[in-house]
Amino acid sequence: MTAAGSDATGRGAWGRAMAREAVAWPPEETLSLWKREQARLKALVVDRDTEAWQRDAAFSGLQRVGGVDVSFVKGDSVSACASLVVLSYPELEVVYEDCCMVSLTAPYVSGFLAFREVPFLVDAVRRLQEKEPRLVPQVLLVDGNGVLHHRGFGVACHLGVLTDLPCVGVAKKLLQVDGLENDAQHKEKNKEEKTEFQGSHQGRTVLGVASWTPSPLTGQIRLLRAGGDSFPLIGGSGTVLGMVLKSHKHSSKPLYISVGHKISLEAAVRLTRGCCRFRIPEPVRQADIRSRDYIRRTLGVPGPPAPGQERSQKVQRPKLCPQEGSEEPEGYSQVEGLGWSPSPVEAQEWGT
Numbered sequence: 001m002t003a004a005g006s007d008a009t010g011r012g013a014w015g016r017a018m019a020r021e022a023v024a025w026p027p028e029e030t031l032s033l034w035k036r037e038q039a040r041l042k043a044l045v046v047d048r049d050t051e052a053w054q055r056d057a058a059f060s061g062l063q064r065v066g067g068v069d070v071s072f073v074k075g076d077s078v079s080a081c082a083s084l085v086v087l088s089y090p091e092l093e094v095v096y097e098d099c100c101m102v103s104l105t106a107p108y109v110s111g112f113l114a115f116r117e118v119p120f121l122v123d124a125v126r127r128l129q130e131k132e133p134r135l136v137p138q139v140l141l142v143d144g145n146g147v148l149h150h151r152g153f154g155v156a157c158h159l160g161v162l163t164d165l166p167c168v169g170v171a172k173k174l175l176q177v178d179g180l181e182n183d184a185q186h187k188e189k190n191k192e193e194k195t196e197f198q199g200s201h202q203g204r205t206v207l208g209v210a211s212w213t214p215s216p217l218t219g220q221i222r223l224l225r226a227g228g229d230s231f232p233l234i235g236g237s238g239t240v241l242g243m244v245l246k247s248h249k250h251s252s253k254p255l256y257i258s259v260g261h262k263i264s265l266e267a268a269v270r271l272t273r274g275c276c277r278f279r280i281p282e283p284v285r286q287a288d289i290r291s292r293d294y295i296r297r298t299l300g301v302p303g304p305p306a307p308g309q310e311r312s313q314k315v316q317r318p319k320l321c322p323q324e325g326s327e328e329p330e331g332y333s334q335v336e337g338l339g340w341s342p343s344p345v346e347a348q349e350w351g352t
Contacts (some may be wrong), residue, residue, distance in 0.1 A: 001095060001096045001097075001132060001135065024107065025107055025109075026106070026109065031109070031112070034109075034112050034115055035151070037115075038112075038114075038151055038153045039153075041153065041157070041158060041161045041162075042151070042152060042153040042157065045147070045153065045157050045160070045161060045259075045261055046261060046262045047147065047259045047261075047263075047264065047265075048262075048263075048264050049262075049263060049264045049267050050166065050262040050263070051138065051166065053138065054166070054263055054264065054267040054271075055267075059090075059270075059271065059274065062089050062090075062138055062139070062271075063088065063089055063138065064086050064087070064089060064095070064135065064136070064137045064138050065086070065089045065092075065138070065139055065140075065141065065271075065275060066084060066085065066086045066125075066137030066139065066140040066141065066165075066283055067084075067087070067140070067141045067143075067281070067283025067284040067285070067286060067287040068082075068083065068084050068085075068121045068140060068141075068142055068143070068159070068284075069082075069083045069143055069284065069287035069288045069291050070082050070083075070102075070117045070120065070121070070291075071083070071288065071291040071292055071295060073295060073299075077104075077108065078103060078104050079101070079102075079103055079104075080101075080102050080104055080117075080120075081099055081101055081102070081291040081292075081294055081295050081298075082099070082102050082117070082120035082121055082123075082124055082291075083097065083098065083099045083100075083287045083288075083290055083291035083294070084096075084097070084098045084121065084124035084128065084287065085097045085098075085283060085286045085287045085290060086128070086135050086136075086137050086283075087275075087282060087283050089274075089275075090274065092275060092277065092282045092283075094286055094290075095135060096128065096132060096135045097286075097287075098124050098127060098128060099290060099291055099294035100120065100123070100124060101298065102120045104116050110150075111149070111150040111151065113144065113154075114154070114158035114159070117155065118155060118158045118159050118162065121159055122159065122163055125140075125163045125165070136165075137165065138165075138166065139165065139166040139263065139271065140156075140159065140160070140163070140165050140166070140167045140168070140260075140283075141168050141170050141271075141272065141275065141281050141283045141284050142155055142159055142167055142169055142260060142284070143170060143171075143172075143284050143287075144156055144169055144170075144171060145169040145171050145175050145242075145256070145258050146160075146167065146168065146242070146258035146259045146261070147169075147241060147242070147258050147259050147260075148169060148171065148175055148177065148233065148241045148256060148258035149175065149177060149258075150175075154169055154175075154258070154260075155169070156169035156170075156258065156259075156260030156261070157169075157259075157260050157261055159260065160260040160261025160262060161261055164262075165261070165262070166260070166261060166262040166263040167261045167262070167263070168257065168258075168259070168260050168263060168268040168272060169242070169257065169258040169259070169268075170255055170256075170257060170272055170280075170281055170284055171255065171256040171257075171258070172253070172255060172256075172280070173256070174233075174256055175256070177235065177241070178236050178237055178239065178241060179235050179236025179237075180233060180235055180236075220244070224246035224254060225246075226246070226249060227246055227247065227248050227249035227250075227251075227273070227276075228245075228246065228247075228273050229245075229246045230243045230245045230257075230269055231243065231244050232244075233256065240265065241258060242256055242257050242258035242265065243256075243257045243258075243268075243269045244256060245257050245269055245272060245273065247272060247276040247280075247281065248277075248278055248279050250279075251278070253279065255279070255280075255281075257269050
């Protein structure tokens with residue numbers, strides 16, 4: 001079932017043009033308010049299994065899995081398409097989709113992505129609850145982080161608490177918090193503090209992630225041989241923040257799974273693995289594909305050339321000020337032939 005696409009921008013030509021201007025950096029009062037709101041909502045996070053199906057080895061009783069995505073067009077970090085899809089489980093067939101054009105009024109601030117995007121995702125869930133309550137997902141997979149976050153409350157936690165649905169954070173890149181480092185930064189730090197690093201690191205490694213002193217993940221990632229292999233992400237404080245998961249046997253890059261709300265980390269990892277036909281779990285993948293396709297159709301831009309057409313034939317890209325009711329995507333990959341891509345600042349967080 002498909003919900004009719006809509007336009008939540010509510011603006012004319014002047015408004016559309018203004019929306020494409022850079023959103024001003026929020027004042028300190030706003031940042032303080034956001035921090036207080038995060039702390040308030042964080043207290044409501046449940047990091048254990050709350051549903052019977054979560055405790056079943058085969059997830060017996062799980063029938064509907066949701067995925068969400070917010071997509072942009074290249075060069076526009078304000079206009080977007082918020083999408084929600086619901087898939088049957090274990091078949092992983094789409095049974096519902098909702099794409100809605102929105103205008104993001106909150107600026108992007110690292111660590112506060114939820115205040116920019118989550119309101120539109122909550123709206124999508126509420127539309128589904130009103131229109132087709134029988135299709136409300138029993139769990140949501142979110143392209144972003146849960147407790148693996150600067151303040152332990154990422155977009156997956158935020159969405160889960162506000163919708164009261166189990167949520168899983170599925171990130172494609174490592175968000176470097178609590179001493180966690182990617183390999184490049186670790187090597188640079190190791191050059192500067194080589195003696196101290198080697199001394200403090202002895203005996204401290206837990207499955208490739210130091211409990212007190214961060215260690216590079218590349219070596220441990222290489223040990224992930226089969227689809228489903230994983231190891232814990234342990235921060236400098238000794239807290240388990242998530243799991244590194246090889247989601248598919250053919251994927252060369254892992255995913256970073258973390259608890260969002262009302263699910264254990266163990267169940268979150270098993271569920272993510274069970275939803276993967278490819279590297280990205282199907283609910284998130286379908287939300288991204290369908291949001292970008294909706295943007296194509298809304299903008300009236302043709303798709304990539306059919307096989308056999310001249311490779312040199314270029315597809316015209318959309319203007320920065322498209323017609324009424326059109327927005328753009330922030331998918332995790334470009335749309336072939338159209339140059340779709342995320343805005344640079346957005347890519348860092350929702351890709352992590």
